Structure formats: structure tokens, C-alpha cells
Amino acid sequence: xxxxxxxxxxxxxxxxxxxxxxxxxxxxxxxxxxxxxxxxxxxxxxxxxxxxxxxxxxxxxxxxxxxxxxxxxxxxxxxxxxxxxxxxxxxxxxxxxxxxxxxxxxxxxxxxxxxxxxxxxxxxxxxxxxxxxxxxxxxxxxxxxxxxxxxxxxxxxxxxxxxxxxxxxxxxxxxxxxxxxxxxxxxxxxxxxxxxxxxxxxxxxxxxxxxxxxxxxx
Numbered sequence: 072x073x074x075x076x077x078x079x080x081x082x083x084x085x086x087x088x089x090x091x092x093x094x095x096x097x098x099x100x101x102x103x104x105x106x107x108x109x110x111x112x113x114x115x116x117x118x119x120x121x122x123x124x125x126x127x128x129x130x131x132x133x134x135x136x137x138x139x140x141x142x143x144x145x146x147x148x149x150x151x152x153x154x155x156x157x158x159x160x161x162x163x164x165x166x167x168x169x170x171x172x173x174x175x176x177x178x179x180x181x182x183x184x185x186x187x188x189x190x191x192x193x194x195x196x197x198x199x200x201x202x203x204x205x206x207x208x209x210x211x212x213x214x215x216x217x218x219x220x221x222x223x224x225x226x227x228x229x230x231x232x233x234x235x236x237x238x239x240x241x242x243x244x245x246x247x248x249x250x251x252x253x254x255x256x257x258x259x260x261x262x263x264x265x266x267x268x269x270x271x272x273x274x275x276x277x278x279x280x281x282x283x284x285x286x287x288x289x
């Protein structure tokens with residue numbers, strides 16, 4: 072069994088490993104969790120004793136097989152609860168993250184398996200992120216950032232890199248949601264802003280926004 076704090080560390084390392092091809096530094100973990108590097112060092116020692124992480128000097132922290140499965144299960148619970156909150160309780164996609172952060176620490180495997188079945192075995196959460204299966208396997212889809220599309224290229228919005236409440240509320244205002252088709256009309260050389268067509272409307276968005284929207288090209 073793991074404490075809430077230990078689970079948060081495992082989940083943080085899991086997310087960092089998805090974008091890295093080497094061990095994760097204690098500073099990177101500290102930044103992710105907004106804590107001190109010394110606190111990370113203490114926690115890594117505890118997690119090493121539980122055989123869910125290994126720390127190699129000068130190479131950083133890596134999850135063990137058990138660590139990856141444990142962390143993936145936490146992510147699985149988080150994303151299933153997000154689906155439940157949106158689909159069954161009518162939460163908006165910008166409201167669910169903080170609530171799911173609390174629900175992800177529920178220990179009952181039976182509850183999560185029945186929740187998965189009740190929801191119809193969803194493959195992605197409301198933000199487009201894939202949901203690991205009970206073995207910890209993660210199915211990914213081919214996707215690109217909107218900023219990488221060229222003029223006249225189109226794609227369907229399949230996810231966001233920034234899942235903050237502020238960003239999701241902004242997207243709602245602009246009518247940008249998962250499943251929407253976006254077509255690049257123009258790209259500005261000056262600031263890399265992008266003009267797109269969505270629902271027969273033209274919309275200008277900044278490079279920052281384009282770098283936070285995942286698109287599946289069509």
C-alpha cells in the first residue's frame with residue numbers, strides 16, 4: 072500500500088517518463104510537484120525501499136516494472152473518474168481535474184473495474200488523454216500539435232497539452248472542443264500565430280494556443 076503522497080510522486084514520475092528517454096532528475100520531479108529537491112530525495116529513498124523506483128547516480132530516477140504498473144493504475148483511476156464526472160454528472164471538462172485528483176486515491180479495484188464497465192470501457196478521458204488498461208498498458212494515437220500543420224492542412228482536435236481550467240475555459244469560449252475539425256487558413260511569419268477555420272468561422276489563435284492543441288491529421 073502507498074500513501075497519498077507516494078502515489079502523487081509515482082504519478083509525477085510516470086508523466087515525466089512519457090516525455091523522456093532517460094532517467095528523471097530530482098529537480099524535474101521537484102518542479103512538477105512544486106516542492107523542494109530535498110523533499111524529493113527523501114521520498115525517492117522511501118520509494119526505492121518499496122521497489123517501485125530505482126535511482127542511479129548521475130542518471131536520475133526511473134520507475135521499476137511494479138512502479139510503472141502502480142502509477143498507470145493511479146492515472147487510470149483519475150481518467151476514468153474524469154469520464155464519469157463529465158458523462159454522468161454533467162461536469163464541464165475544466166472542472167474535473169481537481170475532483171479526480173481526490174478520487175484517484177480510492178483503493179478498491181472492484182469499484183474501478185465496475186466503473187470502467189459502467190462507462191462502457193472508454194479509451195480516452197475528456198481531454199483526449201488515453202486511459203491505461205488494468206494491466207497498465209497505454210494505447211496512444213498518432214497526433215500532432217496544431218502549430219505543426221501547414222497552410223490548407225486539416226485535422227480533428229483529439230487532445231490538449233495544457234489541461235488547466237483557464238485554458239479549457241478559453242477553448243470553450245472559442246468553440247474548440249474534442250472532435251472539432253480545424254483547417255489552417257494562414258500562418259503568420261511574424262509571431263507564428265495561426266488563422267483557422269472551424270464550423271465555417273475564421274478564428275485567429277496565438278502560437279501558444281496552437282502549441283497546446285493536439286490534432287489528428289485528415
